[in-house]
Amino acid sequence: MEETTGPEEMIVCRDVHKWYGDFHALRGITTTVNRREVVVAFGPSGSGKSTFIRTINRLEDHQRGDIIVDGIELTDDVRNIDAIRRDVGMVFQSFNLFPHLTVKSNITLAPIKVRHMPSDEADDIAMSLLERVGIPEQADKYPTELSGGQQQRVAIARALAMQPKIMLFDEPTSALDPEMIKEVLDVMQELAESGMTMIVVTHEMGFAREVADRMMMFDEGIVVEDGSPHQIFEDPQSDRTKLFLSQIL
Amino acid sequence: MASSTDIGRGGPLPPPRPTTGVVGWMRVNLFSTRFNSVLTIVSGIILLVSLWYGLGWMIFSADWTVIGVLGGQMIIGQYNIEAACNGQNCFWRPQAGLLLVSALLGMAWGVAGNGLTKRIAILVVVVIAAFALLPYSLDTMGMDVRALLVANLPALGVGWALARYTPLGTPKWIVIFGVVIFFVILVLLRGVPGVPGLQPVSVIYWGGLMLNLLLAVAGIVISLPIGIALALGRRSQLPVVKLMCIVFIEVFRGVPLITLLFMSQVLVPLAFPENFPQNSLFRAAVVITLFSAAYMAENIRGGLQALHPGQAEAARALGLPGWQTTMLISLPQAIRNVIPAIVGQFIALFKDTSLVYIIGMLDVVEISRAFIQGNTEYLASAKELFIFLALVFWVFTYGMSYVSRRIEQHLGVGER
Numbered sequence: 001m002e003e004t005t006g007p008e009e010m011i012v013c014r015d016v017h018k019w020y021g022d023f024h025a026l027r028g029i030t031t032t033v034n035r036r037e038v039v040v041a042f043g044p045s046g047s048g049k050s051t052f053i054r055t056i057n058r059l060e061d062h063q064r065g066d067i068i069v070d071g072i073e074l075t076d077d078v079r080n081i082d083a084i085r086r087d088v089g090m091v092f093q094s095f096n097l098f099p100h101l102t103v104k105s106n107i108t109l110a111p112i113k114v115r116h117m118p119s120d121e122a123d124d125i126a127m128s129l130l131e132r133v134g135i136p137e138q139a140d141k142y143p144t145e146l147s148g149g150q151q152q153r154v155a156i157a158r159a160l161a162m163q164p165k166i167m168l169f170d171e172p173t174s175a176l177d178p179e180m181i182k183e184v185l186d187v188m189q190e191l192a193e194s195g196m197t198m199i200v201v202t203h204e205m206g207f208a209r210e211v212a213d214r215m216m217m218f219d220e221g222i223v224v225e226d227g228s229p230h231q232i233f234e235d236p237q238s239d240r241t242k243l244f245l246s247q248i249l
Numbered sequence: 250m251a252s253s254t255d256i257g258r259g260g261p262l263p264p265p266r267p268t269t270g271v272v273g274w275m276r277v278n279l280f281s282t283r284f285n286s287v288l289t290i291v292s293g294i295i296l297l298v299s300l301w302y303g304l305g306w307m308i309f310s311a312d313w314t315v316i317g318v319l320g321g322q323m324i325i326g327q328y329n330i331e332a333a334c335n336g337q338n339c340f341w342r343p344q345a346g347l348l349l350v351s352a353l354l355g356m357a358w359g360v361a362g363n364g365l366t367k368r369i370a371i372l373v374v375v376v377i378a379a380f381a382l383l384p385y386s387l388d389t390m391g392m393d394v395r396a397l398l399v400a401n402l403p404a405l406g407v408g409w410a411l412a413r414y415t416p417l418g419t420p421k422w423i424v425i426f427g428v429v430i431f432f433v434i435l436v437l438l439r440g441v442p443g444v445p446g447l448q449p450v451s452v453i454y455w456g457g458l459m460l461n462l463l464l465a466v467a468g469i470v471i472s473l474p475i476g477i478a479l480a481l482g483r484r485s486q487l488p489v490v491k492l493m494c495i496v497f498i499e500v501f502r503g504v505p506l507i508t509l510l511f512m513s514q515v516l517v518p519l520a521f522p523e524n525f526p527q528n529s530l531f532r533a534a535v536v537i538t539l540f541s542a543a544y545m546a547e548n549i550r551g552g553l554q555a556l557h558p559g560q561a562e563a564a565r566a567l568g569l570p571g572w573q574t575t576m577l578i579s580l581p582q583a584i585r586n587v588i589p590a591i592v593g594q595f596i597a598l599f600k601d602t603s604l605v606y607i608i609g610m611l612d613v614v615e616i617s618r619a620f621i622q623g624n625t626e627y628l629a630s631a632k633e634l635f636i637f638l639a640l641v642f643w644v645f646t647y648g649m650s651y652v653s654r655r656i657e658q659h660l661g662v663g664e665r
Contacts, residue, residue: 086568096563
């Protein structure tokens with residue numbers, strides 16, 4: 001399915017719908033994310049923003065519409081799903097590090113098992129990524145021996161080890177103590193500046209204002225407003241956006 | 250500078266000094282209220298009285314000779330009686346098997362290095378070798394038997410050296426040798442028709458602790474993988490697989506083991522031609538293994554249910570295919586979390602091997618009971634015999650639970 005995406009279009013969504021039983025969680029999402037673009041998705045809880053990014057690597061399946069990631073259409077075909085997951089990194093609210101593996105093994109597992117990388121090469125990559133997120137000295141510890149902020153930075157390094165083209169962040173700082181949020185946001189900002197295509201679900205409006213190219217306001221399963229951070233913060237068009245921003249700022 | 254007033258304001262305080270000595274401990278734990286004091290005194294009196302009479306009986310009245318008379322039968326059953334071995338002396342065959350086990354223990358020590366494995370290996374082999382020093386007459390226990398027992402010490406050393414100085418010193422080879430040795434022991438015990446020195450010995454003569462251990466080891470080693478497969482099958486999204494696993498688990502859990510054992514002997518032969526070679530030991534082993542696997546499956550399924558769904562999600566998001574997610578992420582964590590239940594099942598299985606008496610096999614308990622029944626002059630010694638049997642079972646099961654606790658510590662269960 002190469003036909004309908006241009007070279008700059010990393011993610012194309014057309015009229016994406018998702019139901020949980022009778023609950024209509026996504027009610028027609030249409031958007032395009034370009035290469036190197038950083039998109040922040042925000043909105044009240046239950047608005048569908050997390051569900052939306054989880055459909056992009058098929059952790060949730062959509063029941064209507066098309067999702068095309070880097071030229072591959074997401075269908076039930078397992079090969080397509082695995083191919084897309086290799087190219088899409090994801091960082092979760094609750095870190096989801098593997099507690100039975102050391103920090104370094106958490107990072108090297110997927111490159112070795114999925115990309116069939118020799119283990120010493122994977123080790124080198126893991127160490128340079130830990131360097132990049134600022135905690136090389138924690139390589140041989142187990143995840144629970146680390147602080148929340150450190151764990152989330154390991155989770156980012158783990159996703160980056162697969163050399164993804166796209167990174168999805170699902171509320172990456174919501175489970176962190178305030179003094180740890182900045183260390184994670186700094187890593188994410190550095191990643192954005194390096195040219196990574198990113199979709200970030202977050203309520204960190206300072207981060208959005210500074211780093212995002214585009215912001216999408218979700219409410220009740222639809223995108224109620226989509227614009228640059230400047231436009232969203234200075235001149236919100238929708239009443240829902242105005243109300244939501246007034247509540248969290 | 251560091252006077253006590255400074256500490257209150259500035260730096261960290263030292264922990265409060267423990268003020269309880271023996272008296273303090275007793276006051277807190279034994280005599281904290283009037284009711285507890287009464288409880289302590291009453292149970293203390295009961296304890297003292299029973300200890301007084303119990304220990305007194307053990308030291309002054311108990312007559313432990315029955316254990317000596319029964320002797321080797323408790324370990325190998327009737328394996329060495331004349332009828333079993335065509336009049337030959339076959340005692341060396343179980344003992345050769347024991348030597349192989351000692352060598353395997355030595356290999357495990359060589360691979361694992363110093364630590365728990367070393368201590369267990371040395372302890373087991375020294376205890377075996379020490380049997381050579383039992384104060385029997387040479388008629389009851391000849392020098393050849395004793396020599397083979399002592400030979401376990403060098404066997405341990407040979408295994409250790411094999412692991413240390415040859416390329417065989419890896420966990421993979423231990424597993425391979427373990428499986429090979431298990432089957433070699435079976436062949437040794439069963440014999441090969443036409444080979445001098447290896448006259449076939451019918452399984453009806455196998456017995457004693459040897460029988461319990463054979464059934465337990467086979468059951469433990471085989472029921473774990475079957476249990477894992479059943480647990481995964483029960484969580485499968487394929488309805489046929491799921492249904493088959495549920496039916497299997499519920500049938501084997503729903504019927505008493507003793508019934509299954511009995512059924513295996515009575516019903517399985519009906520399904521085969523009359524002259525078909527039948528082996529009651531094999532049938533018993535299959536039933537015990539499947540029975541244990543059904544429980545094992547539910548233990549492991551419990552461990553899988555307890556995992557946070559985010560674990561599998563994170564693995565899938567990294568591009569790991571489903572089976573690798575299961576093998577590398579879900580199962581290791583699930584098994585780690587249910588080690589106590591798994592070991593509990595192993596212990597239950599070991600004790601349940603005694604139930605093979607129902608199909609006429611003389612395990613260590615049954616051979617002791619049969620001996621008392623057949624030799625009424627020892628009727629009064631039944632107490633000593635069964636206390637001894639209880640001790641034997643306890644030593645093995647406590648060993649299992651000790652090892653499992655050490656494994657849990659090693660894996661950091663409950664900590665990470």
